[in-house]
Amino acid sequence: MFNSSLKELTAALAARKISSVELTGLFLDRVEKRNGDLNAFITVDRERSLMQARAADSLIASGKAQPLTGIPVAHKDIFCAQGWLTTCGSKMLSNFVSPYDAHVISRFNDAGAVILGKTNMDEFAMGSSNETSFYGPVKNPWDRTRVPGGSSGGSAAAVAARMAPVATATDTGGSIRQPAALTGLTGLKPTYGLVSRYGMIAFASSLDQGGVLSRSAEDAAAVLNVMAGFDARDSTSIERPAEDYARDLDAPLAGLRIGVVKEHFGDGLAAGVGAAVQAALEQFRKLGATLIDISTPNSGLAVPAYYVIAPAEASSNLSRFDGVRYGYRAPEYRDLADLYSKTRAQGFGAEVKRRILIGAYVLSHGYYDAYYLKAQKIRRLIANDFAQAFTQCDVVVGPTSPTVAFPLGAKASDPVQMYLNDIYTIPANLAGLPGMSVPCGFADDGNGGSLPVGLHMVGNYFAEAKMLNVAHQYQRATDWHLRKPEGI
Amino acid sequence: MTGQMKNWEVVIGLETHAQLSTSSKIFSGASTAFGAAPNSHASAVDLALPGVLPVANRAAVDKAIRFGLAVNGNVADNINRRSVFARKNYFYPDLPKGYQISQLDLPIVKGGSITIITSSGEKTVRLTRAHLEEDAGKSLHEDFHGMSGIDLNRAGTPLLEIVSEPDMCSSEEAVAYAKALHGLVRWIDICDGNMQEGSFRCDANVSVRRPGDPLGTRREIKNLNSFRFLQQAIDYEVRWQIETLEDGGRIQQATVLFDPDTGETRSMRSKEDAHDYRYFPDPDLLPLCVGEDWIGAASKQLAEVGTPGMRKELYVAQFGLTDYDAALLTQSRETAAYFDVVVGAVGAASVKLCANWVTGELAGALNRAGLDIAQSPLPAARLAALVTRVVDGTLSSKLAKEVFEAAWNGEGEPDAIIEKRGLKQISDGGEIEKLVDDVLAGNAKQVEDYRAGKDKAFNSLVGQVMKASRGKANPAQVNEILKKKLGG
Amino acid sequence: MSLSVDEVKKIAHLARIEISEAEALATRQQLNDIFALIGQMQAVNTEGIEPMSHAQDLMLRLRDDVVTEQDQHALFQSIAPQVEGGLYLVPRVIE
Structure with a gap:
């Protein structure tokens, strides 16, 4: 049951081989058993979940089941869910029980899915290792001494350890795709604007996008069908006709043009990771795809530009956390100014504070043009690079992350090294393009073991169905996505 | 200053x-x-x-x-x-x-x-x-x-x-x-x-x-x-x-x-x-x-609603009012509306008089009382009734001010006030002639002075007649009759 | 470029984050490392490039002027640190 696809689980529920209450209970038991070790969940609430499962069972009984009805889904703790503690991995929201549902949560609720729990994450989604969480680091199910990636490390660990069939996540610079790569999962960050940001606690508003961590492209398509959709409450939500993201899964890849960015195979890429990606490219050739060398000359500037734009937006987005209307308030303060500065000094962790300071600085008087405006221009250049690339190819492919999962603590004291983890994933966020990571093998972990490697794919705007097709065909030809951590 | x-x-x-x-x-x-x-x-x-x-x-x-x-x-x-x-x-x-x-x-x-x-x-x-x-x-x-x-x-x-x-x-x-x-x-x-x-x-x-x-x-x-x-x-x-x-x-x-x-x-x-x-x-x-169609619609709407400036130009063109008076009358929509009622009732031939009453006596009283024209205790129709009595010669401007005062203080319709206080101007030739005769008979010295060429004496005689009428005699008629009698 | 400790303190104040002398010192080093990375941007000529502030080249969608929200202050204030008589309480505001 724990290794079943969503299609299989849905069929089992429909055939009454299992009820949603039973299925949810099984996964909750599993979370209970494994969470102490992996720390993937911040909140589980058995009663609340089972209540939803019972409602799902009656829907199924009355023949009103939709896809995902009765399926337990783990949600990144960045999505506000009414009545659920919603912490965003921060002490600042350690007492915040959301009074409302995010659009994404409403979509799952409307589909009759069950909230299995809220998953751990880097504080306010700022991190690439899940070590910045107020609730402690998440461990990688493949190697508990290593990070699962971040910021959606809890969702990744939960799905990789089969504690949840599927999980939601968000991606601002790689926070879905990098953990997917490091835990052997399929991760999809859709086109900016496809999934509503309403109720998704903002990190960098122009880059944040909700998506999926799943065990296969097929599962991801089923989940995206529920998650995506226009929301009038998000001014950046895109109004377009609903589509079935699974529609092209079975299309053959003959004639597919795959762009390979030569800049992505240079310095800094671990040899084993490079080899796994090359092997995947060979596999695509066998499937009938054509490989085309392309160049994205400005992608090297993506990380610097990102570390201006994202902190700038974050510094402003996080100003609302002031101890006045909700969340943490410092226990002692002299006056109003002291209330603010103590609440924020105590409520935010080191990485969040660091990014707020960077953001405040790059927007401040006299620096705006040199930093913020410059970064926005580079952002345009990067988007233009992709536009150029997509005149030559259908998808752009390369490694998701330069290395396999690294040991806990290895980069925690060196922010710049940590930031460079997202060198391959950030450009898609800057351009607003959909990105995906698919398991494509294993590489040496430098310590005698081997760990999962992710293949990164960027598609054109709204090319999700195409990307899922490419990933699904690859997964039909390979079994990397079926591998699971030892002891799971 | x-x-x-x-x-x-x-x-x-x-x-x-x-x-x-x-x-x-x-x-x-x-x-x-x-x-x-x-x-x-x-x-x-x-x-x-x-x-x-x-x-x-x-x-x-x-x-x-x-x-x-x-x-x-x-x-x-x-x-x-x-x-x-x-x-x-x-x-x-x-x-x-x-x-x-x-x-x-x-x-x-x-x-x-x-x-x-x-x-x-x-x-x-x-x-x-x-x-x-x-x-x-x-x-x-x-x-x-x-x-x-x-x-x-x-x-x-x-x-x-x-x-x-x-x-x-x-x-x-x-x-x-x-x-x-x-x-x-x-x-x-x-x-x-x-x-x-x-x-x-x-x-x-x-x-x-x-x-x-x-x-x-x-x-x-x-x-x-x-x-x-x-x-x-x-x-x-x-x-x-x-x-x-x-x-x-x-x-x-x-x-x-x-x-x-x-x-x-x-x-x-x-x-x-x-x-x-x-x-x-x-x-x-x-x-x-903002598209041109939106602006076009807004422009059309504004043309219907008008502006103080548009109304001012209309007053100048249609009524021949001075820029200054027209500007005063269009300070607010309520002032213009008030003025329009007064002119409508009194008649465009007396537009100058109407303007003077609205911008003079009424504006002064409102200002002293600290009231907006919308809060005026004297509705436009009543001021119009008063001005009508000036136009038809019933009231001298001096008496009109007394009626205004009374109407302002809530004593009712101007005609009723005129009636009650007996303020009607004496324009009956016979009645005035009688008053003049009485004054001439009682002021032989002044009559003599006037005939000797002292013009001042004439004014004194007019004053005596007005006093005898308690201010109600039509001054123009008094002048005319007095001149006739003295010259005769 | 390089930030001074005073600049670090100044931006911490702008961001309303209390910072000790020792923290300011440590933060300064980290920020300077990060700004060295950010500084790579200056290598490329961006003259004449239109800044890109959104991931989409679309225009703002507007909503109709309709009241859609109900009074939920009891629910919202149930999670507030300090309220009285429907008001959020803060240390005295001096204008």
């Missing part, structure tokens, strides 16, 4: 915040109704709960466009087809997000002008810009155990901030400008103009300089919510600045508050920090684009 002030020039610019009269807030669906229970109109968006997002209100934009057209002769070259919402970042408890959504580099309206009239005639005040923004909440300073209470009902109410050029050089001009603007925004129905409720409030930038010198350092007086305070605050500030400079002091740029109790201005403690608002384009809100 004191002698001392003669050697100084005063430079004043105004920033006016007009609350746009929409039903819902500018970025949320909460009500804008005034006077609700604390925080009952503060929605999740207004409270800046984690994850919420702004969605802009079309009606607020529409009203801003209408304003732009109205201050530019219904020509749309001052409407930015693409404007940008930006975040103005600062911490204050009545500002839940820690930033105000406003417009900086690209406001919706740029340029335009307002025509004002003062005792020295007409003047054009140029507008720099008008931009959309959201209002803040309110801090209540009553004692809550030494704390302040925050009510966010007003947070998110749409504002149009209208910025003038520093074209005014006295408090009289500043008040005339504020009144003209107030009349305009109410006329075109974009703001209810209720100053007590804060729907229309001004900040005044004031500086002084020696003639020929460059502009002096300005101080900004915040939140003036009555025309009287505006005048008092500017007068005090100008005196203070001149005294400071004449005493050898220097003016420091500052934000000050006016205290109506002391009549003085004082620096705001909360604004002592040098501000760095770190403006940047709001990533949650895409560029605000």
Whole structure:
């Protein structure tokens, strides 16, 4: 049951081989058993979940089941869910029980899915290792001494350890795709604007996008069908006709043009990771795809530009956390100014504070043009690079992350090294393009073991169905996505 | 103006915040109704709960466009087809997000002008810009155990901030400008103009300089919510600045508050920090684009609603009124409507007389009583009835003033007052002749003097006749009959 | 470029985050490392390039002027640190 696809689980529920209450209970038991070790969940609430499962069972009984009805889904703790503690991995929201549902949560609720729990994450989604969480680091199910990636490390660990069939996540610079790569999962960050940001606690508003961590492209398509959709409450939500993201899964890849960015195979890429990606490219050739060398000359500037734009937006987005209307308030303060500065000094962790300071600085008087405006221009250049690339190819492919999962603590004291983890994933966020990571093998972990490697794919705007097709065909030809951590 | 002030020039610019009269807030669906229970109109968006997002209100934009057209002769070259919402970042408890959504580099309206009239005639005040923004909440300073209470009902109410050029050089001009603007925004129905409720409030930038010198350092007086305070605050500030400079002091740029109790201005403690608002384009809100069809519709609508300027031109062209009178009559929609009723009833042939009564006797009485024309105890129909009696010769202008006084004081219809007080002018030739005969008989000396060529004696005789009639004799007729008798 | 400790303190104040002398010192080093990375941007000529502030080249969607929200202050204030009489309480605000 724990290794079943969503299609299989849905069929089992429909055939009454299992009820949603039973299925949810099984996964909750599993979370209970494994969470102490992996720390993937911040909140589980058995009663609340089972209540939803019972409602799902009656829907199924009355023949009103939709896809995902009765399926337990783990949600990144960045999505506000009414009545659920919603912490965003921060002490600042350690007492915040959301009074409302995010659009994404409403979509799952409307589909009759069950909230299995809220998953751990880097504080306010700022991190690439899940070590910045107020609730402690998440461990990688493949190697508990290593990070699962971040910021959606809890969702990744939960799905990789089969504690949840599927999980939601968000991606601002790689926070879905990098953990997917490091835990052997399929991760999809859709086109900016496809999934509503309403109720998704903002990190960098122009880059944040909700998506999926799943065990296969097929599962991801089923989940995206529920998650995506226009929301009038998000001014950046895109109004377009609903589509079935699974529609092209079975299309053959003959004639597919795959762009390979030569800049992505240079310095800094671990040899084993490079080899796994090359092997995947060979596999695509066998499937009938054509490989085309392309160049994205400005992608090297993506990380610097990102570390201006994202902190700038974050510094402003996080100003609302002031101890006045909700969340943490410092226990002692002299006056109003002291209330603010103590609440924020105590409520935010080191990485969040660091990014707020960077953001405040790059927007401040006299620096705006040199930093913020410059970064926005580079952002345009990067988007233009992709536009150029997509005149030559259908998808752009390369490694998701330069290395396999690294040991806990290895980069925690060196922010710049940590930031460079997202060198391959950030450009898609800057351009607003959909990105995906698919398991494509294993590489040496430098310590005698081997760990999962992710293949990164960027598609054109709204090319999700195409990307899922490419990933699904690859997964039909390979079994990397079926591998699971030892002891799971 | 004191002698001392003669050697100084005063430079004043105004920033006016007009609350746009929409039903819902500018970025949320909460009500804008005034006077609700604390925080009952503060929605999740207004409270800046984690994850919420702004969605802009079309009606607020529409009203801003209408304003732009109205201050530019219904020509749309001052409407930015693409404007940008930006975040103005600062911490204050009545500002839940820690930033105000406003417009900086690209406001919706740029340029335009307002025509004002003062005792020295007409003047054009140029507008720099008008931009959309959201209002803040309110801090209540009553004692809550030494704390302040925050009510966010007003947070998110749409504002149009209208910025003038520093074209005014006295408090009289500043008040005339504020009144003209107030009349305009109410006329075109974009703001209810209720100053007590804060729907229309001004900040005044004031500086002084020696003639020929460059502009002096300005101080900004915040939140003036009555025309009287505006005048008092500017007068005090100008005196203070001149005294400071004449005493050898220097003016420091500052934000000050006016205290109506002391009549003085004082620096705001909360604004002592040098501000760095770190403006940047709001990533949650895409560029605000206004198409030609929208502008066309707004222009058509404005042509129907009209403006004070359009009405003024009509009065000049149609009635031959002076610019000055026409301007006075179009200070507000209510004044013009009042005047239209009077003219309608009395007849266009007597339009000058009607104008004189509305801008003279009535305006004076309203001013003394501190009332708006809408609150006039003398309805337009009654003033019309009074003026009609002047036109038909029933009342002399002197008696008309007495009737006005009585009608103002609630004694009813002018005809009834005339009847009751016996104020009807004596225009019956026979009756006057009798009075003249009596006077001539009793004043042989004056008659003799007149015949000897002393013209003064004639006036004395007229006076005697008028006295005998208790002021009711028609003076023209008295003159005529007296001349005839003396000459005969 | 390089930030001074005073600049670090100044931006911490702008961001309303209390920072000790020792923290300011440590933060300064980290920020300077990060700004060295950010500084790579200056290598490329961006003259004439239109800044990109959104991931989409679309225009703002507007909503109709309709009141859609109900009074939920009891629910919202149930999670507030300190309220009284429907008001959020903060240390005295001095204007």
